[in-house]
Amino acid sequence: xxxxxxxxxxxxxxxxxxxxxxxxxxxxxxxxxxxxxxxxxxxxxxxxxxxxxxxxxxxxxxxxxxxxxxxxxxxxxxxxxxxxxxxxxxxxxxxxxxxxxxxxxxxxxxxxxxxxxxxxxxxxxxxxxxxxxxxxxxxxxxxxxxxxxxxxxxxxxxxxxxxxxxxxxxxxxxxxxxxxxxxxxxxxxxxxxxxxxxxxxxxxxxxxxxxxxxxxxxxxxxxxxxxxxxxxxxxxxxxxxxxxxxxxxxxxxxxxxxxxxxxxxxxxxxxxxxxxxxxxxxxxxxxxxxxxxxxxxxxxxxxxxxxxxxxxxxxxxxxxxxxxxxxxxxxxxxxx
Numbered sequence: 001x002x003x004x005x006x007x008x009x010x011x012x013x014x015x016x017x018x019x020x021x022x023x024x025x026x027x028x029x030x031x032x033x034x035x036x037x038x039x040x041x042x043x044x045x046x047x048x049x050x051x052x053x054x055x056x057x058x059x060x061x062x063x064x065x066x067x068x069x070x071x072x073x074x075x076x077x078x079x080x081x082x083x084x085x086x087x088x089x090x091x092x093x094x095x096x097x098x099x100x101x102x103x104x105x106x107x108x109x110x111x112x113x114x115x116x117x118x119x120x121x122x123x124x125x126x127x128x129x130x131x132x133x134x135x136x137x138x139x140x141x142x143x144x145x146x147x148x149x150x151x152x153x154x155x156x157x158x159x160x161x162x163x164x165x166x167x168x169x170x171x172x173x174x175x176x177x178x179x180x181x182x183x184x185x186x187x188x189x190x191x192x193x194x195x196x197x198x199x200x201x202x203x204x205x206x207x208x209x210x211x212x213x214x215x216x217x218x219x220x221x222x223x224x225x226x227x228x229x230x231x232x233x234x235x236x237x238x239x240x241x242x243x244x245x246x247x248x249x250x251x252x253x254x255x256x257x258x259x260x261x262x263x264x265x266x267x268x269x270x271x272x273x274x275x276x277x278x279x280x281x282x283x284x285x286x287x288x289x290x291x292x293x294x295x296x297x298x299x300x301x302x303x304x305x306x307x308x309x310x311x312x313x314x315x316x317x318x319x320x321x322x323x324x325x326x327x328x329x330x331x332x333x334x335x336x
Contacts, residue, residue, distance in 0.1 A: 222314075
């Protein structure tokens with residue numbers, strides 16, 4: 001299912017929706033239409049989704065030409081290396097001959113299944129305390145099985161053809177307008193946004209969403225970077241409109257960014273106070289998770305635990321908390 005909406009002059013939002021029983025999701029792709037048009041993000045990798053994306057681009061071109069305007073879409077790029085943002089790129093390259101642009105960090109993840117899977121391996125000792133070899137092997141086997149199942153279910157697709165590597169601070173000319181690429185790691189380590197200062201329009205990917213909180217989780221999220229980059233975006237001159245990868249456009253961008261900062265800072269304080277109340281004993285991750293989500297279904301755990309993990313990392317790096325071993329568990333406690 002696709003919908004197409006012109007959300008600003010010559011900027012079209014294509015919304016893809018997945019309604020599978022075990023995977024419900026939606027994502028926005030943006031097309032800056034003109035004589036050298038650009039597709040920002042490319043959505044899902046299912047065969048039908050990719051065909052419909054090509055059809056949607058054709059409809060946009062037809063609409064532009066019906067107005068007596070030129071429309072040739074020549075390039076496509078991802079906002080970051082999560083599967084729902086790059087899985088359509090390979091098809092756009094093969095079916096339409098579009099040039100694929102990506103930063104060096106992004107290109108390492110979108111070119112093959114192996115590089116994509118390797119990018120999600122977590123090697124932080126904070127989350128992976130030493131364990132007996134048998135348990136480590138079992139954990140790795142389980143992780144591989146889950147990853148393979150997810151990639152098949154989500155139909156993750158990769159770019160097999162050439163990728164044009166561009167600097168993450170490049171200024172792109174699209175339809176005679178200047179769009180500045182800005183690196184904004186935090187949600188993902190290779191996040192970039194595109195900003196048109198003259199029009200005050202930001203193509204924001206996942207960095208800030210209108211109604212829901214941006215997901216954070218290891219190994220590629222970093223809370224310190226995320227908060228710093230939200231502050232940075234809030235200070236962009238003439239910022240009027242954010243077009244996010246999920247949900248509807250944000251027409252009060254400064255207010256919404258401040259809300260996101262306040263939310264993350266509150267959740268971090270809540271976590272610190274929970275550990276402070278536990279005293280010298282401290283808490284394991286399981287105990288922390290249960291304190292926040294006492295009745296959470298098991299299948300939602302991987303989605304809900306991410307912000308706790310990156311917040312623990314943030315507090316640990318600030319020196320606000322320390323760790324110790326308790327059996328096979330890592331124990332977290334405050335310095336106070």
